Amino acid sequence: MTKDEHSKRILLGEISGVHGIRGDILVRTYTATPDAIASYGPLTDATGTxxxxxxxxxxxxxxxxARIAGISDRTTAEALRGTKLFIAREKLPETSASEFYHSDLIGLNAVAEDNTPIGKIVSVQNFGAGDLLELQPPEGASEFIPFEDQWVPKVDLSARTVVIRRPPSTGDETEDAETDEPEQT
Structure with missing residues (x-):
């Protein structure tokens, strides 16, 4: 599979476990409604094979x-744990001008509200409390930005940019250190 073909596929879910002895699987879905994952037709693994x-x-x-056609025992299903499930992008519904798929965000240039470049979006994650954009600045470690209007006021796919308002720093602040002295009793 070429890189171009791979980029035209969308990650819809991941096999996270097995259920029962007949080979049923548990799928963590990334679709708007969980059961929609089966409505797009056959899915492929990361290699497309x-x-x-x-x-x-x-x-x-x-x-x-869910059940996978041809899988009828727990051992075979268990071997699929961790498999990411993809669909060809053309099988998904078209998005409106104000909508996009998470994969559309990866690779976008991140800019501050004054249009100053601050990095690139390298992934979209969700650890249970909502979607997060992983921002990789030109130097240093990546950081996660909550994907909410408050912190991400604008996504412009045609300009390939996303505007980021960074949350206040949670690191050690020198002025906080001065006021954090122990109380005298």
Missing amino acids: KTFSLKIVRVTDKGVV
Whole structure:
């Protein structure tokens, strides 16, 4: 699979575990509604070489329990744990001018509100409390920015930019150090 073909695929979910002895799997989905993952047709792995047809059994608070055609035992299903599930972008609904897929954000230039370059968006993560943009500045470690209007007021796909308002620093502040003296009793 060429790099161009790979970039035209969207990550929809990941096999996070197994359920029962008949080979059912637990899928963490990244779709707007969890059971939508099965509605786009067969999914592929990261290499694009393995194809998976899912049938949703039920939706749980941890994702969806699904069956994969051709998988009928727990051992075979267990071997798929960690497999990321992709779909060709053209199989997904078109987005409106104000909508985008998370994968559209990766590689965008991040700028401050005054248009000063501050880095690139290298990933979109969700650790349970909401989506986060991973911002890689030109130098130093990456940082996570909450993907909320308050911190990300504008995404311009045509200009390939995202405007970032950085949250206040949570690091050690010198002025805080002066006021953090122990109380005298």
